[in-house]
Amino acid sequence: MSPDLHTVEGIARVVDIQGATAWLEPEQTSSCGSCASASSCGAGARDANPAGGIGTVANRIAARRFALDNAGGLHVGERVVVGVAERALIRAALTAYGLPLATALTAGGIAESTWGSDLATMAAMAGGLGFGLLLARLVARRLSVRGELAPHFLRRAKPGETCGGSTT
Amino acid sequence: MKDFALMMIGAALVNNVILARFLGLCSFMGVTTRIDTAAGMGLATTFVITVSSMADWAVQHYLLDAYGLGYLRTVTFILVIASAVQFTELTIKKVSPALFQMLGIYLPLITTNCAVLGVALLLVEGHMSFLGATLFGFASALGYSLVMVIFAGLRERLALAEVPRLFAGPPLGFIVASLLAMAFMGFSGISTG
Amino acid sequence: MSSSNYKTIVKDGLWDNNGVFSMLLGMCPAMAMTTSATNGFGMGLATAVVMAASSLLVAVFRKLITPEVRIPVYILIVAAMVTLVDLAMNAWMHELYKVLGLFIPLIVSNCLPLARLEAFAAKQPVLPSFLDGLFMGLGFTIALTAIGAVREITGNGTLFADASLLLGPAFKAIELRVLPADMGVLMMILPPGGFLVTGLLVVVKRMLDLRAGKEIQMGGAHSVA
Numbered sequence: 001m002s003p004d005l006h007t008v009e010g011i012a013r014v015v016d017i018q019g020a021t022a023w024l025e026p027e028q029t030s031s032c033g034s035c036a037s038a039s040s041c042g043a044g045a046r047d048a049n050p051a052g053g054i055g056t057v058a059n060r061i062a063a064r065r066f067a068l069d070n071a072g073g074l075h076v077g078e079r080v081v082v083g084v085a086e087r088a089l090i091r092a093a094l095t096a097y098g099l100p101l102a103t104a105l106t107a108g109g110i111a112e113s114t115w116g117s118d119l120a121t122m123a124a125m126a127g128g129l130g131f132g133l134l135l136a137r138l139v140a141r142r143l144s145v146r147g148e149l150a151p152h153f154l155r156r157a158k159p160g161e162t163c164g165g166s167t168t
Numbered sequence: 169m170k171d172f173a174l175m176m177i178g179a180a181l182v183n184n185v186i187l188a189r190f191l192g193l194c195s196f197m198g199v200t201t202r203i204d205t206a207a208g209m210g211l212a213t214t215f216v217i218t219v220s221s222m223a224d225w226a227v228q229h230y231l232l233d234a235y236g237l238g239y240l241r242t243v244t245f246i247l248v249i250a251s252a253v254q255f256t257e258l259t260i261k262k263v264s265p266a267l268f269q270m271l272g273i274y275l276p277l278i279t280t281n282c283a284v285l286g287v288a289l290l291l292v293e294g295h296m297s298f299l300g301a302t303l304f305g306f307a308s309a310l311g312y313s314l315v316m317v318i319f320a321g322l323r324e325r326l327a328l329a330e331v332p333r334l335f336a337g338p339p340l341g342f343i344v345a346s347l348l349a350m351a352f353m354g355f356s357g358i359s360t361g
Numbered sequence: 362m363s364s365s366n367y368k369t370i371v372k373d374g375l376w377d378n379n380g381v382f383s384m385l386l387g388m389c390p391a392m393a394m395t396t397s398a399t400n401g402f403g404m405g406l407a408t409a410v411v412m413a414a415s416s417l418l419v420a421v422f423r424k425l426i427t428p429e430v431r432i433p434v435y436i437l438i439v440a441a442m443v444t445l446v447d448l449a450m451n452a453w454m455h456e457l458y459k460v461l462g463l464f465i466p467l468i469v470s471n472c473l474p475l476a477r478l479e480a481f482a483a484k485q486p487v488l489p490s491f492l493d494g495l496f497m498g499l500g501f502t503i504a505l506t507a508i509g510a511v512r513e514i515t516g517n518g519t520l521f522a523d524a525s526l527l528l529g530p531a532f533k534a535i536e537l538r539v540l541p542a543d544m545g546v547l548m549m550i551l552p553p554g555g556f557l558v559t560g561l562l563v564v565v566k567r568m569l570d571l572r573a574g575k576e577i578q579m580g581g582a583h584s585v586a
Contacts, residue, residue, distance in 0.1 A: 191389055193392070194386070242444050243440045279436075280436075282471070339561070341560070342557070353551065
C-alpha cells in the first residue's frame with residue numbers, strides 16, 4: 001500500500017471548494033472491511049439510509065471531512081491521495097487516550113493512598129480524567145498547528161487506484 | 169502496591185486477554201493488518217475498557233448488589249459499555265476534532281468487542297476495590313494492545329510472503345496466533361499470588 | 362416462500378455458510394470453550410437457542426425498528442435472551458453452566474447473532490428468520506463440537522468425556538476413550554491448540570469447498586436471501 005514507511009497514504013474525494021480551501025471526505029477504507037463483523041457493526045458497508053442519520057456510515061464519513069489548501073487547482077469530485085505521517089496516528093491516539101488515562105490513574109492512585117475510600121478514589125479519577133482531557137485538547141491544538149496531525153496533499157489518484165487492505 | 173503490580177502483570181501477560189482468555193478475537197483478526205491501526209485500536213480499546221471498568225464496578229456495587237438485581241448484569245453492562253463508547257466518541261470530538269478525524273473510525277467496533285464485556289464480567293468476579301478494578305481493566309487492555317501490535321508486526325511481514333491459497337488470510341493468522349500463544353504461555357511461570 | 366428456499370436456509374446455516382468456518386464469526390467461544398467436545402456442544406446449543414429466539418423477535422418487530430436505533434435494539438434483544446438462557450442453565454444444567462462460565466453472557470458480544478440479525482432477520486418474515494437463526498446456531502454447534510472433538514482426541518484421547526455429567530445421565534453412552542491417555546498432546550487443550558485447530562479446520566473446510574467447486578470465502582457475513 002505505502003512504499004514509504006514514514007507516510008501513510010489514504011484516498012479522499014473532493015466534496016466542496018470554498019475559495020482557497022478544498023474540503024475532502026475520506027473514501028471508506030478497509031480497516032472495517034476485513035473485520036468479520038463488518039456487516040453487524042454498521043461501519044463497514046453502505047447502509048439502508050444513504051442520506052445519513054445517527055450512526056450510519058454516511059454520517060460518519062461526513063464527520064471526517066477535512067480541509068486542504070487548494071493549491072493544486074482541485075475540482076469537486078476529484079480523487080486525491082493524501083499522506084499522513086505514520087507516527088501521527090500513534091501520537092494522536094496517545095494524546096487523546098493515553099494522556100487522560102495517565103492523569104486519571106495517577107489521581108486515583110494518590111487518592112487511594114491518601115484516603116483509601118472507594119468514593120474518594122472515584123471522584124479523584126473522574127477529576128483526573130477531566131483534567132487529562134483538557135490537557136489533551138492543548139496538546140492536540142499544538143500538534144495541529146505544527147501540521148503533524150492533518151493530512152497533506154500528495155498527488156491526484158490514478159483512475160483505478162484504491163486503498164485496499166493487505167491479504168494477510 | 170506490590171499486590172497491584174502483580175495483579176496487573178497477571179492481567180496483562182499471564183492471563184492475556186487475547187491469547188489466554190480468547191477475548192476480542194474479531195478485532196484481533198480484523199484490525200491487525202498494519203501496526204499503526206493496531207496501535208490506534210489498542211489505545212482506543214484501552215481507554216474504553218478502563219472507563220467502562222470504572223462505570224461497571226460502580227453500577228455493580230451501587231445498583232445491582234444494593235438492590236439484588238444480579239440477574240440484570242448482562243443487560244446493564246452492555247448498556248454501560250455502549251454508553252462508554254458514545255461518551256468516548258463525544259469527548260474526543262469535543263477535545264479535538266482533528267484527533268477525532270484520525271481516531272473515530274475505531275470506536276463503533278469496540279461496542280461488540282468481547283474483550284470489553286469480558287473484562288467487565290471478570291472484574292466483578294474478582295471482588296476488587298474500585299482502584300483495583302480499574303487497574304485490572306487497564307492492565308488487561310494494555311496486554312490486549314501489546315498483543316495486537318505484536319501480531320500486526322508479524323502480519324506485516326507475512327503480507328510480503330508467498331502463502332498457499334488455502335491458508336491465505338485468517339487460517340494463517342490463527343496458526344501464527346497459536347505460536348504467539350505458546351510464547352506467552354512462558355509467562356505462566358510467574359506466580360501472581 | 363418456496364420449499365427450495367427453506368432448503369437453502371438449512372444448508373447454508375449448517376454447512377455452506379457456516380458461521381465459524383466460512384464466515385469466521387464467533388471465534389471467541391469457538392476457541393475458548395472447545396477444550397472438549399461436550400463443552401463445544403453445550404456452548405453451541407446455548408448460542409443456537411439465543412440466535413433462534415432473537416431472530417424470531419427481531420423478525421416480528423422488524424417493521425418497527427428504525428435503521429438509526431437498530432444496533433442498540435438488536436444488542437438489547439440478544440442480551441435479554443442471553444440472560445434467560447443464563448438463568449435457565451444455572452438452574453437446570455448447573456455443571457455445564459459452571460464450565461461455560463463467563464462465555465454465556467459473552468454470547469451478547471458474539472458477532473454471529475448480530476450478523477444474522479442484521480443480514481437476515483431484519484428483512485425476512487418470521488418463520489424463515491427463526492429457521493435461519495436456528496440453523497446458523499446449529500451449524501455453529503457442529504463447528505464447535507468438531508473443534509472440541511479434535512482438541513479432545515488429540516489432547517486427552519477421550520471423546521465426549523463428562524457428557525453424562527454435563528448433559529445428563531442419558532448421555533453416558535457416548536463417552537469414549539479413543540487413544541490411550543499418555544498419548545495426548547497437552548498443548549491441544551491449552552490456548553495454542555485452540556488457535557491451531559480452528560485454523561486447520563478452516564483450511565479443511567476450504568479444501569472441501571474447492572473440491573465441491575465453490576469459491577473460497579475469505580470471511581465476512583453474507584446474506585442468504
